Amino acid sequence: MTDTQTLLETRPPSVATLFLERVAATPDAEAYRYPVPPQSGEGPDGWKSLTWADAARRVHAIAAGLIDLGVRPEERVAIAANTSVEWILADLGVLCAGAATTTVYPSTNAEETAFILADSGSRVLIAENAAQLDKALERRAELPELAHVVVIDAEDALDESGDGWILSLTELEKRGDAYLAQHPAAVTDAVAALTKDQLATLIYTSGTTGKPKGVRLPHDCWSYMARAIQAIDLLEPEDVQYLWLPLAHVFGKVLTAGQIAVGHITAVDGRVDKIIENLPVVQPTYMAAVPRIFEKVYNGVAAKARAGGAAKYRIFQWAADVAREYAKATQNSMRLTGVPSAPLGLRAQHALADKLVYGKLREAFGGRLRACVSGSAALAPEIGYFFAGAGIHILEGYGLTESSAASFVNPGENYRTGTVGKALPGLEVRIAEEDGEVLLRGPGIMQGYHGLPDKTAEVLEPDGWFHTGDIGELSPDGFLKITDRKKDLIKSSNGKYIAPAEVEGRFKAVCPFVSNVLVLGGGRSFCTALIALDEPSILDWAAEHGLAGRPYGEVVASEEVRVLMDGFVARLNEGLQRWEQIRRFRVLPRDLDVEHGDLTPSLKLKRPVVEREFAPLIDQMYAGSREA
CATH class of the missing domain: 3.40.50.12780 (ANL, N-terminal domain)
Structure with a gap:
């Protein structure tokens, strides 16, 4: 044994x-x-x-x-x-x-x-x-x-x-x-x-639609999770975790x-506005976060470089490209040979970029960060590669409330950006042949939804297999890639399937000003997007482009910002199939947030809510087309 x-x-x-x-x-x-x-x-x-x-x-x-x-x-x-x-x-x-x-x-x-x-x-x-x-x-x-x-x-x-x-x-x-x-x-x-079968926790899914459902997790779920995390050696007794989630x-x-x-040790402080201040004090070796935090850090670093002038911004862009290239090379080498390595010229560029950019970024995280775990939503691969190349290793994981959160996680040194890693020990996984849905079975799976036997039966089979509702691909050596939520897949009127989360993730890597983006196109002949911009970043840009002192709402409605976004959308479209490309977009008058009900408390996008709220803008984008 x-x-x-x-x-x-x-x-x-x-x-x-x-x-x-x-x-x-x-x-x-x-x-x-x-x-x-x-x-x-x-x-x-x-x-x-x-x-x-x-x-x-x-x-x-x-x-x-x-x-x-x-x-x-x-x-x-x-x-x-x-x-x-x-x-x-x-x-x-x-x-x-x-x-x-x-x-x-x-x-x-x-x-x-x-x-x-x-x-x-x-x-x-x-x-x-x-x-x-x-x-x-x-x-x-x-x-x-x-x-x-x-x-x-x-x-x-x-x-x-x-x-x-x-x-x-x-x-x-x-x-x-x-x-x-x-x-x-x-x-x-x-x-x-x-x-082990007694109820330990009742967690209500924040839900992107309808009333929340109470997920029944017995004591054995947490005991199993604790032991499984211990077994994969992700954490060590000497670690200092920063917990704000x-x-x-x-x-x-x-x-x-x-x-x-x-x-x-766990340092605990749930005040999100204190994260940047706390990190240099706590100096964690380990931290878990949701993708939005890494996106905001990336956008903040880019904005700071831009504020330093054209030369400083060019250095940052060069260093970001080097980081991504270096991360892809070393991860590929690790996969093929078991040893992370990169070509000599790339290593030299990486060493220089480390002195100019990456070292300062690591210091902002406290200087001792060994690894971060990202979960709850998909992390844009290009952002993941940037941090990996900068020496901040983001181990993507995957799980649901119904599976006690941690079902998959990337292994320490052998992690692969763009995947959610391997199944925790004791968990079974299979991909449904008919539609590619990820199915899970193991000790971490819920007992069912509280007081909702019919809802439970929809997702939990009598033999214990749980239907996640996510579409995924499993590599021969067990790495899982989630492509999208089953219910979120878009089928155009031309019969083409589009994974909106993948397109949205690519846009976040291309555009340093974006806060949230929603790709639309179900039943339509082309795709469109609603774009919400990060207030501090876009106001900094505005101050440098003749819009200083104007409020956020006026800035995002300006022709200057429309032209700026048009350029980023064009860059996005270069890497997409024709049917995936964004033909029209609108910049939203405000950012999406929890307070308005646009996001769940774990910062997941409530697509139906946003679509209802901004239906007039969506109608504008499709006005004049055949389906309007």
Whole structure:
């Protein structure tokens, strides 16, 4: 039996068990770092640490507090909060109490929050602050099963009801400590009683259409994921992970399970606007992100070079081309010979570009970054090759909420940009012959959708095969390439199939100003695109081209920007088949975002929503054509 088989086959029934084992094995090792804003409100944040033993004390108190509140095995406790160390401790407390966590994005509105709380039957809500509490208060009459709300930041969250419905996290922990004084084995007994098939997490898919569905993930999903991540040696005990991803999303959640198995340090701060500031301070060796973050970094670096003048921008463009060529050469060499190498002349150019450009880029990431994992959506290959050539290795991965996030990931040194890597050990994969859909089977697959047996039957076969809805290709040596979502494939009126995500990814690599792009053309005779521009980048460009001081809306509506985009679309079309080419486009009057409902909280494009919102612009593009 191999070490990998041993890790998987001897996995405990739950991550709660793994957590107690981790605490026993390395109690004094650093587990978490978290920011502490200065008391003055000005200046950089300080950072504090928790050892595994420190974390365990708080986790036990939270778990015992929930038990004392009457929470019973598999009953749901919802968490509506931004990513923080308290989120992780609360989640572990829920699991160690034998209950199940319902995740709620803090950006979710009151109506949808109430739907999730009611549909899940959540007994307790752990809310970040008064703003999250207010969503529950607003709909309290619709939530008869919600017995308590626990507020993390409780300064402004006073319980005026007088019935003890609201309490602070500090009060919950004090209550737990008192309960443990009377019942010292309460938490360890609750963990020991867990079985692998008990519900651990109910994650509601943010959904690009319709109401969210609750994905039921039992304890065994997370225990398997933790051991599988440990088995592939992606992470080491000495690593420092920077975690900012939303923990309400399965991608962020799986990272917490992997950390417990490996035992490395995690620096936690969910404030996206602090990423650039935090990286040089935290100096992570490992970080996971969604493609939009890498796109914004790339666009920002390009904009900074452009602002430095024509010569500096030419150097950046040259260095970017060298990075891509170098990455492709070394990855191809690694695939063929097992050793990364490049021609002598290219190596010399790369060394010079490293001194001029790449070294500064790596310093911006903290200078110690060994690898990044990108998931949740497709990363444009040309952006991936750029970072790879610059020494920032982005290991693309793939998974869904229904498969506990991590199904595929690129192997460390042998990664291949443009693929999502190989299946985790213990996972079966096959490609459907009739339409190329990716099918998965293994311990990470969900039990089903909460209370929706018909929806479950649509995607989960009786023998365990899960239909992902993604179209993919599997190489002979097991590397998977996702080409598009099955439902997003466009079929033109001429009968040609187009993968919009692939075209959109290529445009993001060509145009440094783009924030989001939506390719259209289903049932039409040609393709069009809606283009949303990154505000800081396009305003910097505008200042250099006679449009200084004008607001974003006026800049993106200008003839100058239309001509600029026309040039980028022409460059895109050079590399596309005739039927894929963008014949017409419109620049949107605003960027797409979560607040307007254009993107999911994990920054996936809600295509139907955007198409409805900007239907007049789409109609304009097809006006006068045969199908208009």
